[in-house]
Amino acid sequence: MITPLVDAPRDPPAQALADAPRFHVHAWTRASRIASGVLQTLGLAALFASAVVVLEFTFDGSANPRPPSLSGWLALLAGVFFGLERLLRGFTAATFILEPERFVLERRGERIEIPSDSVKSVRSWRLPWPAAGLSWRMRSGRSLGVGLRVEDPLPLLEALGQRMAGAREEARHPLTAFVHARATVMRHGALLRGFKFVLFPLLPGGIMFRANQYITYGGPFGQYQMYGLAPYLQSLFTYWVSFAAMLVLYAALWRLPVEALTFAATWVSPARARGVRRFAEVACAVLYYAGSLTLLGAQFLL
Numbered sequence: 001m002i003t004p005l006v007d008a009p010r011d012p013p014a015q016a017l018a019d020a021p022r023f024h025v026h027a028w029t030r031a032s033r034i035a036s037g038v039l040q041t042l043g044l045a046a047l048f049a050s051a052v053v054v055l056e057f058t059f060d061g062s063a064n065p066r067p068p069s070l071s072g073w074l075a076l077l078a079g080v081f082f083g084l085e086r087l088l089r090g091f092t093a094a095t096f097i098l099e100p101e102r103f104v105l106e107r108r109g110e111r112i113e114i115p116s117d118s119v120k121s122v123r124s125w126r127l128p129w130p131a132a133g134l135s136w137r138m139r140s141g142r143s144l145g146v147g148l149r150v151e152d153p154l155p156l157l158e159a160l161g162q163r164m165a166g167a168r169e170e171a172r173h174p175l176t177a178f179v180h181a182r183a184t185v186m187r188h189g190a191l192l193r194g195f196k197f198v199l200f201p202l203l204p205g206g207i208m209f210r211a212n213q214y215i216t217y218g219g220p221f222g223q224y225q226m227y228g229l230a231p232y233l234q235s236l237f238t239y240w241v242s243f244a245a246m247l248v249l250y251a252a253l254w255r256l257p258v259e260a261l262t263f264a265a266t267w268v269s270p271a272r273a274r275g276v277r278r279f280a281e282v283a284c285a286v287l288y289y290a291g292s293l294t295l296l297g298a299q300f301l302l
Contacts, residue, residue, distance in 0.1 A: 020097050020098055020099045020100070021097070021098045021159050022095055022096070022097050022098075023095070023096045023097075023098075023150065023155070023156050023159075024093070024094075024095060025093075025094050025095070025096045025105075025148040025149060025150045025156075026089055026092040026093055026094060026133075026148070026149035026150070027092050027094040027105060027107050027146040027147075027148065027149075028092055028133065028146060028147050028148070028149045029145065029146055029147075030147075032088060032092055033130075033133075033147065033149070035088060036085050036088055036089070036130045036131075037129055037130040039081050039082070039084050039085035039088070040081070040082070040085055040130045042081045043078045043079075043081030043082040043085065044078075046074050046075070046077045046078035046081060047074075047075065047078040047248065048248070048249065048252065049074050050071045050072075050074035050075040050078065050245070051071075051244075051245035051246070051248045051249050052245075052249070053067075053068055053070050053071040053074060054067050054068070054071045054241060054242055054245035055242065055245055055246060055249070057070075057071075058071075058238060058241075058242055059242070064231055064234065064235065065235075065238055066234060066237075066238050067238060067241045067242070071241075071245070085130075089149075091108070092107070092149070093107070094106060094107035094148075095107075096148060096156070098159055098160070101115065101116055102114055102115045102116055103116060103119070105146070105148075112144075112146075114136075114144070116163055116164075117139075118138055118139055118140065119136060119137070119138060119139070119164065120137045120138060120139045120166075121136075121137045121164070121166040122134050122135070122136055122137075122157070122160055122164060122166060122167050122170060123135050123136075123137070123166075123170060124153055124157075124170050124173060124175055124176050124179075125147070126175065128175065128178075128179050131149050131150075131151065132149070132150060132151060132152070132153050132179040132183070133147050133148055133149040133150055133153065134147060134148045134150065134153055134156065134157070134170075135147045135148075151179075151183045152179065152180050152183035152184060153170075153176060153179065153180070154171060154176055154177075154179075154180040157170050157171040157176065158171050172270065173270075174266055174267040174270040174273075175267075176270075177266055177270035177271075177273035178262070178263055178266040178267075178270075178273055180273065180274075181266065181273040181274045181276070181277035182277060184274070185274050185277040185278050185281065186277070186278060186281040186282075196247075196251075196288070197244060197247060197248060197251075198244065200247070200289070201240055201243040201244035201246075201247050202240055203293070204243045204247075204292060204293065204296045205236075205239040205240040205241075205242065205243035205244070206236075206239070206240075207296065208239050208243070208296070209235060209236050209239040209240075211300075212235070212239070213235075223235060247288070247292060250288070250291075250292060251284075251288055254284055254287050254288070255284060258280050258283065258284055259280075261280070262276055262277060262280045
């Protein structure tokens, strides 16, 4: 279905259409943006609640401690919320094309054509939550009805800036510099997050598990020799989950002030946004990996 906002101009040459810049975006209505923000917020809340429950109620003095079942249900609920948000993003995936005389938004079964001269201005979302994006103002006063969610709006704004002076101004805005640096400097992919919150907790968890085996059972395999493999593995699992929960909260404790300071520094000096972001990410990594192990080592010295 083709839905032009105004009378479409004459089609440009086929070669110009083929060479037109294309950007992968998400076409978000106000409702879908709110839904995404709510789902992400609920997912984070459930995840943090699960971590708190693990730390508060796991080691209660019992002979064979284990994480409460409530923590597992909360973690599962967090996964459901994050999965639904991911599904929403899949349904709103679109392609934004900058043709010579018009902008084209293609999404599931729909093609919206917007003549370039009918757009008055483009503006970055001033609250980049749950993600960064762009909104449009039309000269006719009509609303496009959708915004463009895009992790890094700078390349799109720079491309739009060849036709719209307002887009060039938005490309230089401190908020644009902040989200551009966040999207391009030391990005946290799924593999890195998996290592950070799944594999790395095995190190401090394994150290404390081994220490507990020596203190409680007299050797590294004392519990296994006395009670069998299942209780031994259950104990290892408990320490792993406990340290994973602890590190989730520890990372969040540092991330919030670091992001606030990074945003403030970028607002003061947008040109240094990438350097500020790189310093912030390195600092967070050092505090997370070296800081957590240092705090663990201090427990053996006190």
